Amino acid sequence: MIDWPLVSVIIFLPLIGALIILFIKEDELTSINIKWAALLATLGTFILSLILWLQFDYSNPSYQYEEKFRWFDDFNFFYHVGVDGISLFMILLSTFLTPLCILASWNNIKKRVKEYMLSFLFLETVMIGMFTSIDILLFYIFFEAVLIPMYLIIGIWGGNRRIYASFKFFLYTLLGSVLMLIAIIVMYRNTSSMSIDFLQGNYFSYNTQLFLWLAFFASFAVKIPMWPFHTWLPDAHVEAPTAGSVILAGVLLKMGGYGFIRFSLGMLPEATEFFIPLIMTLSIVAIVYTSLVALAQTDIKKLIAYSSVAHMGIVTIGIFLVNQQGLEGAMMQMISHGLVSAALFLCIGVIYDRMHTREIEFYGGLVQRMPLYATVFMIFMLGSVGLPGTSGFIGEFLVIVGAFKFSSYVVIGAAFGIILSAVYMLYLYKRIIFGTITNNKLADILDINTREKIILIPLAISVILLGIFPNLFLDPMRLSLELIITNYEIANAK
Amino acid sequence: MLNNIYNIFFIPEIFLACSSFVCLLFGLFLKKNAFRQTSNLAVFVLLLTILLVYYDSESNFANYKSLFSHSSFINFFKILALLGSIASIIISKDYFLGIKLKNFEIPVLFLFSTLGMMLMIASNNLMSMYLAIELQSLSLYVAAAIKRDSISSAESGVKYFILGALSSGILLYGFSLIYGFTGSMNFDDISFYLSKYDNLNLGLIFGLVFVMVGLAFKVSAVPFHMWTPDVYEGAPNSITGFFAIVPKIAAVALIYRFCLVPFENFYLEWSQIILFLSIASMFLGAIAAIAQSNIKRLLAYSSIGHIGYILIALVAANDDGIKAASIYMFSYMIMNVAIFAILLSLKVKNEYLININDLKGLSKSNPIVSLSISIIMLSMAGIPPFIGFFGKFYVFIAAIEQELYVLSVLGVLASVISAFYYLRIIKIMYFDESKSEGIINFQISFQSKIILSLSLFLIICFIFYPSLLINISATLTI
Numbered sequence: 001m002i003d004w005p006l007v008s009v010i011i012f013l014p015l016i017g018a019l020i021i022l023f024i025k026e027d028e029l030t031s032i033n034i035k036w037a038a039l040l041a042t043l044g045t046f047i048l049s050l051i052l053w054l055q056f057d058y059s060n061p062s063y064q065y066e067e068k069f070r071w072f073d074d075f076n077f078f079y080h081v082g083v084d085g086i087s088l089f090m091i092l093l094s095t096f097l098t099p100l101c102i103l104a105s106w107n108n109i110k111k112r113v114k115e116y117m118l119s120f121l122f123l124e125t126v127m128i129g130m131f132t133s134i135d136i137l138l139f140y141i142f143f144e145a146v147l148i149p150m151y152l153i154i155g156i157w158g159g160n161r162r163i164y165a166s167f168k169f170f171l172y173t174l175l176g177s178v179l180m181l182i183a184i185i186v187m188y189r190n191t192s193s194m195s196i197d198f199l200q201g202n203y204f205s206y207n208t209q210l211f212l213w214l215a216f217f218a219s220f221a222v223k224i225p226m227w228p229f230h231t232w233l234p235d236a237h238v239e240a241p242t243a244g245s246v247i248l249a250g251v252l253l254k255m256g257g258y259g260f261i262r263f264s265l266g267m268l269p270e271a272t273e274f275f276i277p278l279i280m281t282l283s284i285v286a287i288v289y290t291s292l293v294a295l296a297q298t299d300i301k302k303l304i305a306y307s308s309v310a311h312m313g314i315v316t317i318g319i320f321l322v323n324q325q326g327l328e329g330a331m332m333q334m335i336s337h338g339l340v341s342a343a344l345f346l347c348i349g350v351i352y353d354r355m356h357t358r359e360i361e362f363y364g365g366l367v368q369r370m371p372l373y374a375t376v377f378m379i380f381m382l383g384s385v386g387l388p389g390t391s392g393f394i395g396e397f398l399v400i401v402g403a404f405k406f407s408s409y410v411v412i413g414a415a416f417g418i419i420l421s422a423v424y425m426l427y428l429y430k431r432i433i434f435g436t437i438t439n440n441k442l443a444d445i446l447d448i449n450t451r452e453k454i455i456l457i458p459l460a461i462s463v464i465l466l467g468i469f470p471n472l473f474l475d476p477m478r479l480s481l482e483l484i485i486t487n488y489e490i491a492n493a494k
Numbered sequence: 495m496l497n498n499i500y501n502i503f504f505i506p507e508i509f510l511a512c513s514s515f516v517c518l519l520f521g522l523f524l525k526k527n528a529f530r531q532t533s534n535l536a537v538f539v540l541l542l543t544i545l546l547v548y549y550d551s552e553s554n555f556a557n558y559k560s561l562f563s564h565s566s567f568i569n570f571f572k573i574l575a576l577l578g579s580i581a582s583i584i585i586s587k588d589y590f591l592g593i594k595l596k597n598f599e600i601p602v603l604f605l606f607s608t609l610g611m612m613l614m615i616a617s618n619n620l621m622s623m624y625l626a627i628e629l630q631s632l633s634l635y636v637a638a639a640i641k642r643d644s645i646s647s648a649e650s651g652v653k654y655f656i657l658g659a660l661s662s663g664i665l666l667y668g669f670s671l672i673y674g675f676t677g678s679m680n681f682d683d684i685s686f687y688l689s690k691y692d693n694l695n696l697g698l699i700f701g702l703v704f705v706m707v708g709l710a711f712k713v714s715a716v717p718f719h720m721w722t723p724d725v726y727e728g729a730p731n732s733i734t735g736f737f738a739i740v741p742k743i744a745a746v747a748l749i750y751r752f753c754l755v756p757f758e759n760f761y762l763e764w765s766q767i768i769l770f771l772s773i774a775s776m777f778l779g780a781i782a783a784i785a786q787s788n789i790k791r792l793l794a795y796s797s798i799g800h801i802g803y804i805l806i807a808l809v810a811a812n813d814d815g816i817k818a819a820s821i822y823m824f825s826y827m828i829m830n831v832a833i834f835a836i837l838l839s840l841k842v843k844n845e846y847l848i849n850i851n852d853l854k855g856l857s858k859s860n861p862i863v864s865l866s867i868s869i870i871m872l873s874m875a876g877i878p879p880f881i882g883f884f885g886k887f888y889v890f891i892a893a894i895e896q897e898l899y900v901l902s903v904l905g906v907l908a909s910v911i912s913a914f915y916y917l918r919i920i921k922i923m924y925f926d927e928s929k930s931e932g933i934i935n936f937q938i939s940f941q942s943k944i945i946l947s948l949s950l951f952l953i954i955c956f957i958f959y960p961s962l963l964i965n966i967s968a969t970l971t972i
Contacts, residue, residue, distance in 0.1 A: 073961040112857075151917070155925045156925060166921075167917060170917060171910060174913055178909060179906065182894065182902050185894045
């Protein structure tokens, strides 16, 4: 095994890159150096995180690569990081998407390149830090620190209503997460431990669990987001720059799902059992309602944003089925959505960079001028719909299989949502790509260039890879998920 | 053992009192550069006083022990007040020279006020407490009105004086009631007398309420906060800096000691008052600050909000509460020192910055300064990973230890509201487009730069080694 602190290096490498960038003086000539420095730092992080995957021990359900140092002398707070099957792919998702984000903003970010790259590198550090934390306080600090760079990314480089969107994003998510802070302190008071690993059990009385569960729910439901707490998401997505939307959809939404698995399922099993009907209802409403809303959108980004809420509805159903298929499906759906929605936002970015509009009406017949673009877009569109052979299928299929064990009403709701997702995605695709070019401005639009190919093709490959070899991803996480389910069943069998 | 009478001069308060007179004479006889030299001397004196406090042994001459108490909590807050005082003298020096306010009395007034605060923190007797408060306040009244040719400064001085005198009167009335019903002025004697009873009689309750009102005025807790924004706004910026940084430390220590020493057994009686003050301060501080366009008024409301959080820890009234108060006060002082060090060096069109909207475009013309302001603002809002978060975190730990769940939830909700106006400052600096660039310039003296960098370092790096402060604060006893 590896005898150097791999996880800490992965967490702090982007931050070191940020510190280096901080000392590069920015002007017309050096801004390219800043971009390269940021790209190298994020690529380095990605390569290191691949080592994490290659050296991962599939037969160990608990944390690996653990590092633990005393942090506070008066309480049992530790700098305690590690990776298990659940967090492994979340980390890989973060490290995979960030270099793509840097590449995607290579040319279209012209003002304040330095601050932009600093924000992204800081964001990467806190994202990875959050997924690797085994100490809850550490987790919380990273969880909230995510708001700072994201607030700046939306607010500085965003669209016209960026200020409104950035404030809404910040305050909405802050409101959710401060309640989690109270819950964390209550947990600490009851158990004198902040270790996520230790607290994976059933340590709280039933009534305490209910309150703690609601507090955690407040923060994760806003983050993931669940209907009716989703209203910040379309605003944030529409106003954020392309790379901001990519990270937002690709990684930040997964923080909610990750939190549900770790905290609600792992630590508060009895309360989870009590609240399952609530989650299922909200999720089905989310799937059906936001799919219908997506159908009516005229802005492409907003459409994808609403589709994210619907896809996350599938994830929450999968998580709260609390069986092997459901959880695996939810994890797969999260990974798949991380790749697919990120790719879709990047695709929108491609045409937005050329035409500076996201109105669906404006486009049409792009296949005539951009055949390659139409092909990649189709792969991602089908991934989003959940066509067999793409990543989206595995997640949705597993969740629906799991849902049959729970209730056929849930299955009907989820399946209806999936049909609707096919409707709005295919309809979107038809309007943008097919037909003849009616708008003269599109007459000399160029197909994707090399940089965009470098961004989109790895994503397309991984979407298909995930669809054909799901076991590549399911094997490492299986035992960790089983452990959570076993704990859950023991707690509720009492 | 005090065999030698000269040892008296090594008692920090007496040393500071004597040195303040020396400073006064020094300034008086100096012809040139009186202000600058006196300031330097004042800083030196305060540094020596810190050393004396740090190496302090029990001092027990004459009546000293019955008038003033001695504990680690007291020493911690004394050092905090002295540090704040030093920082604010250093960062305000250039400002005073810039607005041609070169009275050498200013550092001397700060010294006397600091002396009053040290006595306030240590006082163990109603009489010494009152005198200390008066010494502290009188110096501050004069300081607020020091810019004699400015109407706003005079107004703020008079406002502060009238309201301060009123609150002192109420305080004194409360003292007389407590003295009348318990027969003693000494905190320990009062505590001993009260321990014989299960509940307070009506006269004592009135006394307690009056004293609480007076103290709430001194810490500027809602609804006795009205003077704060006006005085902050009217006084010269550097005086405002001193107001924001130092007197709050002493007043908070005093309110803690007053509640937890003589009345420790009557938690139910005073905690209701503090509970109300705390909730009202948090919410009013958060909501009223949103509408402010004057940075000094905004910081006034922000300090009112911070007082609300410190009072949560007082309601908790346990060891964690004392720890939380010391950590929170430390972070509060550091953040205020940092923000005032910046404000006192920022000039817009050759005028010192007042209006928040003048910060527009700062992120382009001066990226480091705007980054620093953003970090301070996020820290004040309690966003991790900065020091302000840990202050709030410890406050909530204390509150939950005492099972004050509703209060904690209200506290975090207020912190979300207050995040809005802190973010607004970042928004103005970063998000708003400015057409007029280069009108803001930032000139900072070397000494202030050290203070600023040090406090920013503490704000950012506290997370890496929190134990340094936390181990100290864990050992504090009231």
